[in-house]
Amino acid sequence: MKAKIHVTLKSGILDPQGKAIEHALDSLGFKHVANVRVGKYMELDLQEADRAKAEVVVKSMCEKLLANTIIEDYQYELTA
Amino acid sequence: MNVGVLVFPGSNCDHDCAHVLKDVLGQNVTMVWHKESSLAGLDAVILPGGFSYGDYLRTGAIARFSPVMQAVQEFAAEGKLVLGICNGFQILLEAGLLPGAMLRNKSLHFICRETYVKVENAATPFTNACKPGQVLKIPIAHADGNYYTDPVTLGGLQANAQVVFRYCTVDGKVVPGACPNGSLDNIAGIHSAQGNVLGMMPHPERCVETMLGNEDGRHIFQSMLSFLEQKKVAEVR
Numbered sequence: 001m002k003a004k005i006h007v008t009l010k011s012g013i014l015d016p017q018g019k020a021i022e023h024a025l026d027s028l029g030f031k032h033v034a035n036v037r038v039g040k041y042m043e044l045d046l047q048e049a050d051r052a053k054a055e056v057v058v059k060s061m062c063e064k065l066l067a068n069t070i071i072e073d074y075q076y077e078l079t080a
Numbered sequence: 081m082n083v084g085v086l087v088f089p090g091s092n093c094d095h096d097c098a099h100v101l102k103d104v105l106g107q108n109v110t111m112v113w114h115k116e117s118s119l120a121g122l123d124a125v126i127l128p129g130g131f132s133y134g135d136y137l138r139t140g141a142i143a144r145f146s147p148v149m150q151a152v153q154e155f156a157a158e159g160k161l162v163l164g165i166c167n168g169f170q171i172l173l174e175a176g177l178l179p180g181a182m183l184r185n186k187s188l189h190f191i192c193r194e195t196y197v198k199v200e201n202a203a204t205p206f207t208n209a210c211k212p213g214q215v216l217k218i219p220i221a222h223a224d225g226n227y228y229t230d231p232v233t234l235g236g237l238q239a240n241a242q243v244v245f246r247y248c249t250v251d252g253k254v255v256p257g258a259c260p261n262g263s264l265d266n267i268a269g270i271h272s273a274q275g276n277v278l279g280m281m282p283h284p285e286r287c288v289e290t291m292l293g294n295e296d297g298r299h300i301f302q303s304m305l306s307f308l309e310q311k312k313v314a315e316v317r
Binding site: 017040 | 137138141145174180181183184185186187188228229230262
């Protein structure tokens with residue numbers, strides 16, 4: 001099973017990278033752009049066929065290492 | 081005193097710390113590789129600055145799982161002194177030994193320059209050689225020193241005098257303009273609830289000798305040594 005994981009800064013936490021990209025987009029002529037947020041994308045293969053079990057494992061990985069839940073949120077998607 | 085300096089892959093201020101303690105202050109220093117599992121015989125440990133594990137994922141995120149960090153957890157729980165400088169502070173945050181997290185500097189720049197910090201709590205094992213409110217000039221060198229925590233935790237830090245250093249102007253004014261990185265409440269250093277674990281972004285080991293133009297950092301190490309000496313005297317009695 002493959003896990004696709006997105007880690008992003010929690011809403012409300014200043015994202016200076018997002019802000020810088022927003023300004024760059026604006027100066028390139030991409031007007032009407034707002035709330036650019038930068039995050040991380042990770043994917044990994046799990047040797048686990050059971051979706052429920054895989055979910056427990058991925059959640060635990062996110063909580064323990066992949067995201068710092070003080071400042072970040074995570075989302076994941078499992079595909080066969 | 082026996083001081084351990086932890087060495088992670090990517091630490092780069094480890095030898096500066098060892099130099100200060102050994103050559104300048106005449107203490108016994110042990111370099112402790114991150115794969116060690118024991119800190120036996122040490123009175124204090126320092127987590128030095130640098131880029132442990134290349135700052136991959138997040139600063140300090142991988143280093144906190146080094147075998148030696150389990151020993152640091154136990155060491156801290158026994159009330160022994162733990163000082164984290166810069167990347168060392170980031171590792172202590174990731175390890176949960178101190179509350180909060182580091183965000184990228186507000187300006188997005190890596191900032192390497194002198195800063196002024198105000199000693200907000202001079203009754204700690206790390207600042208007892210300072211006067212309350214004393215202003216120290218200590219350099220910073222980091223890209224992720226923008227301290228963040230939730231409002232409840234911040235309130236607790238403030239109420240318990242756990243904020244030890246705040247960025248300030250040369251004359252000690254704690255104003256937003258004096259904060260180099262966007263840190264909440266101008267926080268430059270905090271200590272644990274028990275007071276024996278301190279994390280600070282400025283580098284005191286870089287300013288301990290007159291030859292290098294500034295001795296303000298000496299106060300931090302001198303405080304630790306005085307604290308340990310007094311503790312030893314108390315134990316003998």
